[in-house]
Amino acid sequence: MRAGFQGLHRDGPHTQRGMVLLLCLLFLMVLSLLGLSASTETLLQNKLSANLQDAERAKQSALLASAWAERWILSLEGPAPENCTDVCDGLILHAAGSLPLHPESEKFGWWMANGHEAGVDPLTGKRLQILSTDSIDAPVWIIETIKTITPAESGNPDLQVWYRILARGAGHAASAVSVVESVVVRAWPVPADNASFSVVPGACPGSSSTAICGRFSWRELL
Numbered sequence: 001m002r003a004g005f006q007g008l009h010r011d012g013p014h015t016q017r018g019m020v021l022l023l024c025l026l027f028l029m030v031l032s033l034l035g036l037s038a039s040t041e042t043l044l045q046n047k048l049s050a051n052l053q054d055a056e057r058a059k060q061s062a063l064l065a066s067a068w069a070e071r072w073i074l075s076l077e078g079p080a081p082e083n084c085t086d087v088c089d090g091l092i093l094h095a096a097g098s099l100p101l102h103p104e105s106e107k108f109g110w111w112m113a114n115g116h117e118a119g120v121d122p123l124t125g126k127r128l129q130i131l132s133t134d135s136i137d138a139p140v141w142i143i144e145t146i147k148t149i150t151p152a153e154s155g156n157p158d159l160q161v162w163y164r165i166l167a168r169g170a171g172h173a174a175s176a177v178s179v180v181e182s183v184v185v186r187a188w189p190v191p192a193d194n195a196s197f198s199v200v201p202g203a204c205p206g207s208s209s210t211a212i213c214g215r216f217s218w219r220e221l222l
Contacts, residue, residue, distance in 0.1 A: 054171035057135065058178040061169025064131045065118035065139035066180050069165045070215060073143065073184065080159055080188035083145055090123040092116065094144040103166055104179035104222035108137045111168050115142035118167070137170035146183070151190060158187035160212060179222040185212045
């Protein structure tokens with residue numbers, strides 16, 4: 001009986017050491033799982049942050065293109081340009097209702113074929129400003145005439161025209177695209193009957209103090 005009791009007593013420490021080893025292994029496994037989970041969450045957060053930064057980059061590119069197009073059309077001198085989709089005198093000016101219902105879903109090639117790169121004067125093809133250097137696509141704008149009010153209708157001596165400007169910007173990735181829309185209105189001087197047209201510098205806001213000039217509305221499409 002004594003020998004058996006001593007043998008049972010000697011086995012106790014081995015059993016305890018085995019349990020400690022098992023607990024250590026379980027503890028290490030839990031730590032490993034926690035570390036893996038934290039690493040995965042960090043990678044996910046970094047990816048989300050990069051996507052948000054790319055989306056913001058695309059939006060800023062679109063806003064820059066929109067602002068550039070607005071300044072260009074509002075500062076343009078001479079008579080009002082006529083609607084033309086065949087690049088008349090360099091400018092592509094779409095008639096009301098001629099654009100697709102959802103231009104924000106169109107590919108970049110369509111935008112380039114129907115509009116102009118921001119920073120480039122469409123009349124001369126001369127680059128006046130570089131707006132984006134780190135985007136996969138250049139910022140592009142498209143312009144459409146949506147309403148015209150003649151001097152006889154408004155009582156003002158100038159022709160008043162509302163323009164819809166669509167601007168597209170991109171980020172680093174092909175999926176990062178932003179499209180904004182703005183409506184601007186400006187007055188154009190009208191030559192008198194049987195008289196040659198003379199260029200009036202700074203034709204906007206026009207020859208009348210009541211003429212409307214500037215941005216009328218704005219919204220984000222994509």
